[in-house]
Amino acid sequence: MTDHTGDPAMDVVVAGVRFRSPIGLAAIGGGSHFGKPDADPELEEDVQLQFLLGSIESGSSCVYINVSYLSEATLRKLAGGSVPDFRGEAPRIWADRFMRAVTTVPPYGVEGLYSSVSPGPSVPELEREGALLASQKRLVQALKEKRPEGVPIIGGLIGCGGAPDAYVDAARECEAMGLDLVEVNFHCPLQAGLRGGADNPQTKVFLPFSHGGLMTDHPDLVEAIVREVVHAVEVPVGVKFSAEVGFPRIVDMARRVKAAGAQYIHVGGAAVGIAPPDIYNRGRPSWPFMDGSPFCLVSGSWMRRVCYRDVAAVAKFVPGLDIVASGGLVTPEHCIEAMMLGATLTQMCTGVMEQGRGLLRRSNAFLQKFLADQGYGGARELVGLGLPYIKYSEDVDMMPGRVVVELDQDRCTRCGRCLNNLCVAICSEHGTVMVDQDKCTGCGACTLACRPEALRLVRRAS
Ligand SMILES: Cc1cc2nc3c(=O)[nH]c(=O)nc-3n(C[C@H](O)[C@H](O)[C@H](O)COP(=O)(O)O)c2cc1C
Ligand code: SF4
Ligand code: SF4
Incomplete structure (x- = not known):
């Protein structure tokens, strides 16, 4: 365990829940290979457990479990045709690929990461067999037995645009599993790369896999889902948005989810990108072993600008909502900067993928020393310190x-x-x-x- 564990100066509280430090591992899905013909669910589960326990060992103050579920009632609604049935698609092979985005001109170096997924069967589709949920339940049980105090387990709610009740179903399952918080995922940028994704704002027709970031084209629906989830469960509810919401729309979203009863908002996150064409290969994709270039997820360093913007925007214009920040936080100083702009909890994903879990250990150790050296009584004192200086241009x-x-x-x-x-x-x-x-x-x-x-x-x- 890292030295910071048990140091009350490092404690922060989000939505009434204690985290042993303000630096944790962000959600990293994609570990499930259920769509693959040769999938080995037990191995997947074990790898995920070791991965999450390893991050806790390295000092993470939280872990995520993605949860999706369709209750009998929601299935009946689908069968009755009262909501569009999104389950017609034949399962495809699931695959993913990552590529570093690097600028070779010093001092820029690694800008971030491109991630692309070709989706297999939709998660709720799998859920009819109950395989994923059963696996997540075992995972949560194992985590709860082994995690130390102050490391909440957050349930990332994966729903379906075509069946908004799925978010409520998933939230109820999270609560039944004893998760500490639920976070509605209106973030995932990957759906934008699917056929029809680009038409989403006009057609308002939900794709079979529509969830995540595409949902924010429908702010009224976002608000209604959050309200339903808040009413359905007693665990604190947060909402995660992606950088694609944009400024100033993130302020509107924050006001909406706050009005709907959410206790925290997770901003920054990843965005939609397109990888550069290979200029020395007649514009072919620079992706390794791919014959096309989809609109994909971009994360890492270059997201920091947007992360800071969204943190500051929510902190300034929507007080009273706890803020979780991720997006381009790849050094401990970045976490402190995000906190000073208003984030209570900061999370790292791409930084950990690039630098290893030691980044969590180093960042927590740095923060602990920083607090002592700079004369702060605790990490909580950092939150929003820079906010009084965020001003309208004409007031500067x-x-x-x-x-x-x-x-x-x-x-x-x-x-x-x-x-x-x-x-x-x-x-x-x-x-x-x-x-x-x-x-x-x-x-x-x-x-x-x-x-x-x-x-x-x-x-x-x-
Ligand atoms: C490979 C990968 C998988 C991710 N999976 C999830 C996920 O399942 N749920 C989620 O809310 N965010 C997910 N994210 C987004 C991250 O949690 C994080 O918000 C985002 O990548 C920005 O942080 P970063 O710049 O430190 O990577 C994923 C990101 C990556 C790169
Ligand atoms: S002032 Fe700076 S930029 Fe201008 S000529 Fe001298 S070294 Fe170059
Ligand atoms: S106005 Fe002054 S500071 Fe601005 S570019 Fe010219 S010399 Fe430099």
Whole structure:
């Protein structure tokens, strides 16, 4: 176990539930190979258990189990035709593939991850045989026996757009299993890559596999489902959205789910992407061993910008809703940044896939030391510290006229890059860069170009 376990300074509380630290493993589905002809459910289950226990051992403060279920009542509704029957599709072979997104120009490095899935039978379809749920029940039982205090198990609710009752069915099963929280998954971006996904906002017709992110094209339905789930169970309910909701729509979504009784919101997450074509191979897919390039899931570093935006937007405009953040948090500093913008719990997924579970251990150790070194009484004190500084543009004092750029000729290498900006204040005389401070507005654009930091912003001498 990592040192932070049992340190009350690391405790945080989300939706009334205690987490032993604000850094945990995000949901990583895709471990189930039920659609494969040679699937071995027992092996799958064991691998998933070892994976989750390993993450707890490495310091994760939570684990996720995806749960889906169709009750008899929901099946009867489907049979009676009162909701569209989405189960006509023949099962296909399930497959997934991952690819790193790397920019070779330093200092960028790994930007993130592309993940693609070709879906097998829909999860509720499998559920008719009860195989998946039975497996999840055994998994939860084993986890509950072995997990330490302060590591809640979160049930990720996988439902179906065509059968909204499935979310309630899944929530009830989570509660029956004794899970600590349920999180409605309006996040998964993978469905966008299915045929019909791009037409979803217009057609309003649910795909057989429609759930996750596509559901957010239907905000009224999102709100209604959350309300039903909240009424159906006593465990705290949260809702996970993806970056695709966008700003400012995430504010509307947050207000809706709060009004519907959700106690926390999980924002940031992953997004829909398309992998680059191989420019040295006549535009063929850069995916290994794939003959096409689907709209896929992108996660990792490049999601951080959106994660911070959505955390800050919800924290600022929808107070009173606990916030869980994931998306591009690949260092401990990122977790602290997300907390200072308003997140109580932060989660890592791609970072752990790339760097290994040691990232969870290192991040928790870093945070524990950070709290002591910086004089904080506990992790909770970090939450929202940066929020007072999130202001409307017109309320920010950008100190016009009081900031100016200063040039240090000793550092200047005369590379000339700063001269390529649209600026009347900077010029070159016989190869020497000159700044006319009277004309300089202090915008800072030229400093972006200056690698040796010969140009820097300073207060204008009065
Ligand atoms: C391989 C993979 C599987 C994922 N599975 C799930 C899932 O089952 N449920 C879910 O809510 N999110 C899932 N996610 C999203 C992550 O939990 C996380 O929100 C997202 O990847 C952003 O965090 P990151 O940038 O640290 O990866 C998955 C992401 C990846 C890369
Ligand atoms: S700070 Fe802006 S205005 Fe001043 S020299 Fe640089 S680019 Fe020009
Ligand atoms: S970018 Fe910096 S180093 Fe290059 S010419 Fe301008 S001031 Fe000099």
